[in-house]
Amino acid sequence: MCGIFGILCPSRKDVAKHTYFALYSLQHRGQESCGIAATDGTSLMIQRSMGLVSSAFSERELQELYGYAALGHVRYSTTGRPSIENAQPLKMRYKGGTFALAHNGNIVNIKELREQVYSLGISPYTSSDTELMGHLIARNFQDDFKTTLANVCKGFIGAYSLVFLTEEEIYAVRDPWGFRPLCMGSYEDGFVVSSETCAFDIIGAKFIREISPGEMVRIHRNGYEVDQILEPQGNFLCSFEYIYFARPDSVVMGKRLYEVRKRFGELLAEESPVDADIVVSVPDSGTPAAIGFAQRCKIPFNEVFIKNRYVGRTFIQPTKELRERGVRLKLNPISELVRGKRVVVVDDSIVRGTTSKEIVKMLWECEPKEIHFRVSSPMVSHPCFYGIDTASRGELLASKMDIEQIREFLGVNSLAYLSRKSTIEAIGIEYPCLACFGADYPTYIPSEEVREKYALEKNEKW
The missing domain is CATH 3.40.50.2020 (Rossmann fold)
Incomplete structure (x- = not known):
């Protein structure tokens, strides 16, 4: 279990603070480490730390994460030991520039993915499945994220709610089985995505819809688009989300x-x-x-x-x-x-x-x-x-x-x-x-x- 949150709001330059408060509301989903990535449209900055959100970011650090789009993550490890190297978001380079990646879930065919990454001549620097996914997406990037994710994510078996932050946009994709929750909302002149709706409440965002199994959402300065990039395999939302993990004030x-x-x-x-x-x-x-x-x-x-x-x-x-x-x-x-x-x-x-x-x-x-x-x-x-x-x-x-x-x-x-x-x-x-x-x-x-x-x-x- 982990918590992820993304926001793109063209009229603001302080969305890292909104992400900080959203992660606060998602703290129950992971207490080992946390991180925020932000972009001002040209460069992508990341701040990560072990421990709780409340002690991870100073006011100065949040001000340095300057920009109109941000991505946040709180981690609870199932694949990869608790360490700052495994803290997210992870930063990746690809032929289109740089992206940050946050993941909630667990991939079951990790051995196969690791072999694919090694075959590309890459030695992973973390022990998490998230890095393997990021490398495969970065190295196999084609003309756009929609095409790339549609092709690469077909090889991922298991649970993955993924959110990407590029220098200009946000992409969110949910696995075709729908194991982990992922939803989207609106905020001022922009949009947000989150593991749970409680993160929307704390910043005053309005819920729009659940992201369905196999869907990809692209959020940009002019709005958003939703595409079905993977064939749905059902709606196997984890029953433990209802029983224990998600906050009782969230709507699922x-x-x-x-x-x-x-x-x-x-x-x-x-x-x-x-x-x-x-x-x-x-x-x-x-x-x-x-x-x-x-x-x-x-x-x-x-x-x-x-x-x-x-x-x-x-x-x-x-x-x-x-x-x-x-x-x-x-x-x-x-x-x-x-x-x-x-x-x-x-x-x-x-x-x-x-x-x-x-x-x-x-x-x-x-x-x-x-x-x-x-x-x-x-x-x-x-x-x-x-x-x-x-x-x-x-x-x-x-x-x-x-x-x-x-x-x-x-x-x-x-x-x-x-x-x-x-x-x-x-x-x-x-x-x-x-x-x-x-x-x-x-x-x-x-x-x-x-x-x-x-x-x-x-x-x-x-």
């Missing part, structure tokens, strides 16, 4: 995510009701579902866990140790609210189980009578190849244990998950990507990646 496929998550909770209550005294959420991503669950079961909802707003998202921290420590730093329960009561904890998902186990442990220390755990998504049993950091099946709790074993592992009185059927009903699109829940992968996955990430043990056949 015409639905406010807060309402979708609340509906998850309502359906979960219908499928797995429980007799209890209080419903609590794991903030913030579990709160809408907990409210929906409480309302449907007619059980009071209360904010038991107080969140430290200065701690990042524990699921997307890069190491197990940081995830475990992050739970205690991030959440602290109010013991008086649960002591002696039958408690229902609602969370959006259980992936590795690290956060859930710590949360249950903290709650038992508050001396409740019972703890029941409800999960507003299905069991995560398979690795993601499209941009979520579930590195192997061996890390996933549901790949090694059944529901009863997970219940015992967590130490709760009961445990239930939302069904895949109800997940699809709440999302409202016919074929969201459900691969991590045990459904089929929408694309071909190279066998070496399957052996590495899919197998529970190195000698396991699949």
Whole structure:
């Protein structure tokens, strides 16, 4: 997962500041590094940094990123280690000049792309799939970006929402499967593109439309054009965008995510009701579902866990140790609210189980009578190849244990998950990507990646 934002506004020369605020609103999509590229029509400048947006750019640095068009990125790595070299946007030279590239997603045929890049006599200077894509686009550039992207992107398998900034224009393209969100809007006399609509809200831009699978948008001084450059393969938008990653105030496929998550909770209550005294959420991503669950079961909802707003998202921290420590730093329960009561904890998902186990442990220390755990998504049993950091099946709790074993592992009185059927009903699109829940992968996955990430043990056949 990453967040990308692009803006072109001919009447302004300070769009890097707008990009800064937009990236602030997309910070939940990546906390490892960030960057902004800007152009004044003749030269392209880039500023990148490790860490959060709030500490990455000074006022002086933003003023130096002078221009009417800009591109921004916040990174959460799945391909390529956390390093300044892998921070984006990346800057590439091609026969038409220079472009900056930002990518949200994950390419599954990376070995094939790496071999193509080496065959061109290029030694990549990063370990990310984004650089490989950039080199292939730059070296195979033809008369224009439309023709080039139509030809080169056919060779990319997997998830990619790409935004390019040249010295004069912005190009945005979404993969033909539609794994990752990408939308566009208008701002003053220009236009913007973003991973989520929440970035539009913060700068006052107006949503126009989603960029559909396989489409390319070209934004220039006189307006924009949309072209279908790749044959659509479906609309396999990642279900985890609805469950966890995207902000609840964003709109995806015409639905406010807060309402979708609340509906998850309502359906979960219908499928797995429980007799209890209080419903609590794991903030913030579990709160809408907990409210929906409480309302449907007619059980009071209360904010038991107080969140430290200065701690990042524990699921997307890069190491197990940081995830475990992050739970205690991030959440602290109010013991008086649960002591002696039958408690229902609602969370959006259980992936590795690290956060859930710590949360249950903290709650038992508050001396409740019972703890029941409800999960507003299905069991995560398979690795993601499209941009979520579930590195192997061996890390996933549901790949090694059944529901009863997970219940015992967590130490709760009961445990239930939302069904895949109800997940699809709440999302409202016919074929969201459900691969991590045990459904089929929408694309071909190279066998070496399957052996590495899919197998529970190195000698396991699949």
